Amino acid sequence: MPDGRTTVATPETGQNKSLLATTVLVGTAGFAAAEVTISGSARMGITNAYDTTNDANKTQFSSRARVNFAASGETDGGLSFGASFRADNAGDANSGTAGTVSLSGAFGSISMGDNDSAALTTVGQVDGVGFTGNGDLNEIIFLGEADTSALYTYTMGDLTIAASMGQIDGDTNYTGNAKQAASVAASYKMGNYRFSAAIERGDKAVYSFSDRADAYATDPEDTYAERNDLTSQVTLGADATFGALVLKGRVAMGSGEAYNGLPDEPNGYKTTGTQVAVSATYTMDALSVTAFGAHAKVAYDYYGTDWGMESTRYGVGASYDLGGGAKAQAGLSRLSHDALNDDGDWSDTKMDAGLTFAF
Template sequence: MKKILLATSILAATTGFAAAEVAVSGAARMGLVYDGNDTEFSSRIRVTFSMSGETDSGLSFGASIRADQAGTGNAGADGAGGAFGGDDMDAGTVYISGAFGKLTFGDNDSAANVLVGNVSGVGFTGLGDFNELGYLGQVDTSALYEYSTGALSFALSSSQLNTDDAVSVAVKYSTDAFSVALGYEDDAADSQISLGGSATFGAATVKAVVADVDSAADTAFALSVDYAMDATTVTAFYADHGAVDGFGLGASYDLGGGAALVGGVVDNGVDTVADLGVTMKF
């Protein structure tokens, strides 16, 4: 994502101080969406502020937040920037990293979601994100720890300590040709085991995710294929959520400069929905 540097000054008085940076990036989209009954206009714009720096000893630190999240990024115990200052923050992240790994506080995905992830979706709006099987996740300010060594990556996450704890752990082995990941989540009400993998065969990339939720009678699974041809990528997916299954087909064409023409069709088991539009990255 192309970034525009806003400031690269401070900490110049002492040798060894690294310059702090504040950068802004953005994304936007516009197009048409068919919701199963009507066709409507659709558009959205988001601006993200990213801050980074480095200590004398070489530790990296930083934070990131979207402009539309600014209010909840400073939430306190009362949800409005109270005296406890961000203990129920549900937007933005703050991190510190080094040889020990990376520790992030804020609006994190669970460890399983970070390393196992989801198969590819279609459409410029996501069309309901039916390709995603879902994760238990966590609420309030959460902590996410990540560590990588060679082809192995580890992650551990926890929700706010004074709530009904939601914890997750995951491990992933990844090479240029394939990857496999295993994740576990547990909260006060449920638990889930997720297994994911991907493999690249020439121009085609195949992804698969299986999710076994303790409270669900059936195991959910999803499969996708992305096929790249020069500036065009064609994507197809199938997802079985247990009670309902569906599939999607879509394509994107890289227009250059951060813009792309994107469209898709999804049958979610209830309706057939579609969209077509232009996505933009700044």
Template sequence: MKKLLLASTALVLSAGVAAADVSLSGDGWMGVQRDISNNFNLISRARVTFTLSGETDTGLGFGGSFRADNAGPAARGQGGSVYIEGEFGKLSMGDVDSAAQATMFNTPHIGVLENNQDSRITALGSTATAALYEYSIDGFGVALGVGQLTTGDQEVSIGASYTFDGFGVAVGYEYMENSPDHILVSGQATFEGVTATGFFGRLDGDDQFGLAVEAGFDEIGVQARAKRDFDGNDHLGLGVTYDLGGGATMGASANRVTGLGTTADVGVAFSF
């Protein structure tokens, strides 16, 4: 009887595993960083991501993803996300972007170690747990986002984008109760391996705007970006990468912010 029970249990477990679609991926990096205080630091990290997916009998897709280091928050809806999608669009919940973030064209990272200093597009974003609805057809996309319903400061965002023949434009609006509204416009153009991205945002009478260019030449990538933030600080970043193949990429970058200083790094990033 025990042997029969064990065999039956093994059969059920193996059938469940066969029916599930769970995959693992990972990323990591290692390198040397010069921080804003002119100190040189060794930096490294390794992360694993779980990606889950499935399909109902009627053809609806569903799934989710979370990083292993965010497993606890993901179980509470505050890390990672889950979704269901079909011809009606895609509905996601969890630690999701605002609708403006989901539709905008963002400026690139420079190098491989995410040298940022808030030098990319700044958005209000959303707090977890939030909901994001997305729908796209023939190059046109729309999105609607709402924050957690029980929080004191309600969040609502909308976004729309349109892409055609290597060009794209997007507009987004973010509302957060007891905070200024944020309007964001972005655009992107790609031609023969060169991509240019520009953006403009207005928040409570203050503006942010910027421009970035990235290009690829075989294994070599080059990135440049400039930004004026809401406080009037100027950001300038330059980066270069070299694809080693097999998921490994070398890179170096430097990013300067007026009034704050310059950060720089060199290292290798990995994708698994």
């Protein structure tokens, strides 16, 4: 009888951990045994980030606890099936907008629900810092970020291919949630190197804000300075491992249209977008130190002058593995936002320090 151990990805670290989870086995005539596992994650610490109420950075306590459910089984013919969702998303999982349901075999794996796109799944992000992610300023923009989608992956040796499609009858809302976005991607490992590429089609709104309050507002539609839509993008990635040092780089090139004024009044200007992100992580026994840098420019040409937005981000952080699923983590990140040919320039510094736990 299985001992209840399973491997899951924790939201705090993104790394696979072997966890002792509660297991329920069901054996019924004509069916293979099914397994349901429960795992969890939590964090606690202090953050210092921009607060819209005070229009300034504010230091606060920060904590969170989550419980994850994962179910798996196998047919008599050898096909594996499963589902997973967080406890706080149980209602949305029931309606198909949270959690995932998957089927896999020799043909590969297909999952439906709250998937990452093929581009994000295959290319991924460079390393970030902080126990909360510290604003995730290390991340580049991917177009396909829908809650309801289908994702297919297939791995053959060192080659992985993937394809994804957003909800078939979905539309794109004003915040750029591209429900119909589609992408294809591939990655290949060669020893200590990994190369990846992705092509996306869809809509992702990128806003140029007049100040920090606009950027962090609950509803940015009411406060944006201008909006650019990226509708196609090519993203390239490269990872290299040199002993204890891991280097990662991402480059994305996109295009689309720009809008000034109301969403239903497109001015027809063609938008171009470029993004670059790099990171370096060095691990010494239980201690890991990370630094990242990223830059993005989404702009359109208005009679020879660039309009749009440009951002520069960088950060440093450290993580110490305490064992047993516990880590101590801290990070410092800096963002500079430039509304091109406008007065909407602003910057922000984020800091956090705390503990993360995986159960």
